[in-house]
Structures are given as C-alpha cells and as structure tokens.
Amino acid sequence: MRHVRVIGIGAGNPEHMTVQAITALNSADVLFIPTKGAEKAALAQARRDICTRFLTRDVHTQEFAVPVRRSDADYTETVNAWHAAIAQTYADLIATLTETQTAAFLVWGDPSLYDSTIRILERVKDMGQVAFDYDVIPGITSIQALCASHRIPLNLIGKPVHITTGRAASTEDFSNGASAVVMLDGEQAFNRLHEHDATIYWGAYLGSAQEITVAGNLAEVADTITKARAEARAANGWIMDTYLIRTAKDFDV
Ligand SMILES: C[S@@+](CC[C@H](N)C(=O)[O-])C[C@H]1O[C@@H](n2cnc3c(N)ncnc32)[C@H](O)[C@@H]1O
Known part of the structure; x- marks a missing residue:
C-alpha cells in the first residue's frame, strides 16, 4: 500500500x-x-x-x-x-x-x-x-524553541498551560496563573490584554539565524516588541512569532 x-x-x-x-x-x-x-x-x-x-x-x-x-x-x-x-x-x-x-x-x-x-x-x-x-x-515545536531560547520552563510548578491563537487571545482571561502561549498572532493581541503586570516572553524566527527575543513586563516591553516585529516583518517580508504570558510566579498560591 x-x-x-x-x-x-x-x-x-x-x-x-x-x-x-x-x-x-x-x-x-x-x-x-x-x-x-x-x-x-x-x-x-x-x-x-x-x-x-x-x-x-x-x-x-x-x-x-x-x-x-x-x-x-x-x-x-x-x-x-x-x-x-x-x-x-x-x-x-x-x-x-x-x-x-x-x-x-x-x-x-x-x-x-x-x-x-x-x-x-x-x-x-x-x-x-x-x-x-x-x-x-514528532518534532520540536516553536513552543519548545521559545522556552529554550528564554531559558524558562513552560509551566509554573503544578500550574496548567494554555495554548491559544492571537484571534482568540483578546477575549480570553489570562489572570488565572496559567502560562498562556499565543501563536498565529498577526494582530499583536498582547497590546489588548488587560494584565499589564504580566510577564511576556516573545520570540520571532526562533531557532533560525534571524531569531529575535524580548522578555519583560508586558506594559514596559509591548512597544519594543511591536516595533521589532514591524521592522523584522518589513525587512524579511514575513514573520513567525510566538509568545508566552504569565501573570504569576512559582510558589504563588
Ligand atoms: C501554523 S502554526 C505551526 C506550529 C508548528 N506546528 C509548531 O509545532 O510550532 C504557525 C505558528 O507557529 C509559530 N511558529 C512556528 N515556528 C516559529 C518560529 N521559528 N519562531 C516563532 N514562532 C514560530 C508562530 O506562532 C506561527 O504563527
């Protein structure tokens, strides 16, 4: 066959x-x-x-x-x-x-x-x-590449992981302590999230020579990511990026 x-x-x-x-x-x-x-x-x-x-x-x-x-x-x-x-x-x-x-x-x-x-x-x-x-x-996912580049575990201790798309992200609740991974986001949904004290770990072209990563407090780095994303997209004609958002830390109850 x-x-x-x-x-x-x-x-x-x-x-x-x-x-x-x-x-x-x-x-x-x-x-x-x-x-x-x-x-x-x-x-x-x-x-x-x-x-x-x-x-x-x-x-x-x-x-x-x-x-x-x-x-x-x-x-x-x-x-x-x-x-x-x-x-x-x-x-x-x-x-x-x-x-x-x-x-x-x-x-x-x-x-x-x-x-x-x-x-x-x-x-x-x-x-x-x-x-x-x-x-x-099976293959290595962009989520694993993102976590490796930022040297972070995907989940907080004993906490769930939520994987979603940019399209769905703007209507979801990110404040429950889960680690949320956002993929397929052409709209930079992180700019519309209300959890401004969250931490974001962002990566584009992960694993390749063009890889770009930015991490930090969402409110503080959102503009940096938006700018880096727009410049890279203009330079390369395309972009693939993924990010992880967290609103809590290990051992938070
Ligand atoms: C159609 S999905 C495919 C996901 C793929 N099957 C995986 O395992 O990662 C495409 C999305 O994956 C993410 N992605 C894939 N490769 C990436 C990379 N090298 N850097 C950043 N994000 C990537 C982006 O969010 C992109 O919009």
Whole structure:
C-alpha cells in the first residue's frame, strides 16, 4: 500500500531534526514540499536545507502549490473549504505514487500543534479516491524553541498551560496563573490584554539565524516588541512569532 510519513522537522533550526525524523526522511521515495508566498518560500528553503543536510540517498522532491485560503466568508466555513481544496491536492499527489512507494510531508515544528496535515490526510482517506496509510514522526515545536531560547520552563510548578491563537487571545482571561502561549498572532493581541503586570516572553524566527527575543513586563516591553516585529516583518517580508504570558510566579498560591 502507498505509505505517507508526516515528519515533524522542528521550528526553524535544522538541528531540531531528531534521529527518528532523519531516518524517516531517508526512508521516503518522494518528498512533498509546499511552496508559494514569501513566508512559504522561506519555509520551503528551510525544508530544502534540511534535505541537503540530512538526505543520504537520492529522493525525488515534488514541490506543490498550497491552495490559497479565501477570506470573504465565515471563519469555519472558509477553513473547511480551504481544507477540502488541500485534501484534493494531497489526494492528487498521493495518487502519483506507485502501490509500494513512500512519500513524506515535512511539517513545520510538530504535526500535532496548529497544523492540519493529519486532519487533512484523514479527510483524503474519507474521500476514498486513493488508498494509503500514514504514520507521524514528532518534532520540536516553536513552543519548545521559545522556552529554550528564554531559558524558562513552560509551566509554573503544578500550574496548567494554555495554548491559544492571537484571534482568540483578546477575549480570553489570562489572570488565572496559567502560562498562556499565543501563536498565529498577526494582530499583536498582547497590546489588548488587560494584565499589564504580566510577564511576556516573545520570540520571532526562533531557532533560525534571524531569531529575535524580548522578555519583560508586558506594559514596559509591548512597544519594543511591536516595533521589532514591524521592522523584522518589513525587512524579511514575513514573520513567525510566538509568545508566552504569565501573570504569576512559582510558589504563588
Ligand atoms: C501554523 S502554526 C505551526 C506550529 C508548528 N506546528 C509548531 O509545532 O510550532 C504557525 C505558528 O507557529 C509559530 N511558529 C512556528 N515556528 C516559529 C518560529 N521559528 N519562531 C516563532 N514562532 C514560530 C508562530 O506562532 C506561527 O504563527
């Protein structure tokens, strides 16, 4: 049966690649690499660099354009339609494999965290156009990269961790002592949070040569982050940033 490997490649440093990921990469006959857009181009280059560095055999690379998401309808409806289009793209790619071939998707960070490769592959299976099975190789997430760069534990002692998006963050309560990680934030939601005595640990392009980090009291460093973010985005044409917000300390009750 055709086999697909979903390989977590880490969040920006080729050395995030685990031994398991390198072995999986070298077990594939074809690598499916997404392209398109400034951000996608940079990420496609990072994937190519990983291939150059870790492939020990000849593996065919198949680049493909990721369908573009419409933004004119309801969020859920838009994402659903977008995933349907990507599922068809994946089905067509997988159909190019022979019955005994293995292909791999190189997924940024870890495939379980704000990534839809797994749910889209399930969708492709449900479509019934092409038979295949798949496995998942875990990767280092941008959250781990953020914590490592700031030399902080993710959670406070005995306290929970909340992971959310910029879109949801502005309506959430950050004052309960949990550590809150905000991802996919194009709106700098930290500027709208009410917890001004919180501490923020922010990082962009984590793990890469362009990495920028800022940490401190939210009210004091918010402008510095906004400025650094805008400048870096203008210089590079894209940005990926993540931050952690805390309103308490270890041993606070
Ligand atoms: C679609 S999600 C993918 C997350 C990925 N699967 C992971 O494990 O980190 C993309 C978001 O992850 C975060 N991200 C990924 N790589 C990053 C990096 N190198 N530096 C900062 N944030 C990053 C950003 O919040 C970005 O908007």
